[in-house]
């Protein structure tokens with residue numbers, strides 16, 4: 338139901354004869370991180386091949402096709418478009434042949450200096466085949482002078498800025514790394530003694546792999562015939578001697594993006610969301626008869642709100658799981674029915690009730706307005722909207738598809754105006770300290786919270802603002 342989109346999920350398997358079948362399974366568990374395209378690159382005897390397609394993982398990577406692939410190493414990617422468009426030419430992993438061999442890259446995040454780098458590379462003669470910021474990384478690796486793939490990558494990395502969890506493959510060497518601030522998650526797992534890499538732990542659970550550990554911000558994990566080793570790479574981030582580098586994992590992963598059964602940045606997402614709901618109940622209780630979530634992502638926060646306020650929790654909404662992408666942009670004259678395609682409210686339960694409806698974010702406000710209207714139409718006497726996050730006041734430049742500042746309702750309106758626009762009886766948000774308490778950190782230097790504070794941990798070029 339959200340108006341926000343995570344942009345990518347990554348999954349890789351090393352030294353397993355079932356690699357090409359396991360990668361689509363892992364991506365299936367990461368489907369919430371990208372529904373527009375999916376792809377896989379596999380390595381057989383050191384030669385890389387690719388298959389990419391549009392749509393859901395099961396459409397883009399058909400099991401019958403994947404079961405025929407012979408490979409022990411494979412990297413997969415599922416995506417929404419953020420930087421670049423949504424066509425097949427932007428589907429990842431990208432695979433390129435360079436003078437020093439083939440290289441594949443799969444990226445979760447957004448490079449904040451991609452435009453500048455692309456201009457420089459193009460003026461030096463580079464030809465791009467996509468609109469994606471990720472292709473810049475391939476060009477930088479291709480131009481690096483070092484002999485080994487890992488050393489060429491180390492030459493390229495100090496030139497890029499922003500958010501990047503990456504999985505790269507060349508020959509039989511797999512590299513998984515996070516940017517120095519660790520915006521996006523990436524976790525190392527193990528299955529039958531073989532290594533697996535995934536954006537979220539829920540993908541490891543699906544293939545019965547165990548979590549080894551998170552890959553750390555600024556860490557590069559290299560897996561090859563010699564085994565696994567971990568290295569730190571040089572970056573653009575300047576850290577003075579004796580200074581602790583600041584990290585900026587995305588707090589919105591906990592609020593909305595990650596799957597609730599994942600453990601992200603060392604915290605169980607489901608438990609954090611319940612804690613966000615309890616904080617919300619403390620800050621903005623309401624005189625109401627029932628608490629209901631906007632499914633699915635609002636459910637844990639609504640349970641937490643109910644626990645805190647002792648207002649009974651109920652699942653009033655039935656969510657349709659059969660709305661295909663063809664329905665997402667219906668004709669203009671029936672577009673206002675789009676929420677009804679996805680949600681139906683049990684009017685016999687709602688009639689005459691004072692309702693608290695809990696959602697995880699309020700972006701433009703247009704979806705919430707339709708949900709409130711739907712509840713009133715179904716007979717609710719009062720509707721109190723509660724948001725388990727602080728007001729979203731600034732766009733994300735680190736890998737989340739978010740409207741411009743002019744479109745973000747909380748960036749331009751006060752609470753009373755938002756309430757009136759939405760048509761609710763009251764609206765309540767979390768504040769920053771309550772959000773930090775629920776997630777379990779103390780101050781703004783431990784997480785990225787830029788979309789709530791406007792304080793960007795990595796500078797964003799004027800051209801991108």
Ligand code: SF4
Nearest residue numbers: 587589733785787788
């Ligand atoms: S700006 Fe918001 S959505 Fe983007 S990385 Fe920071 S916290 Fe996450």
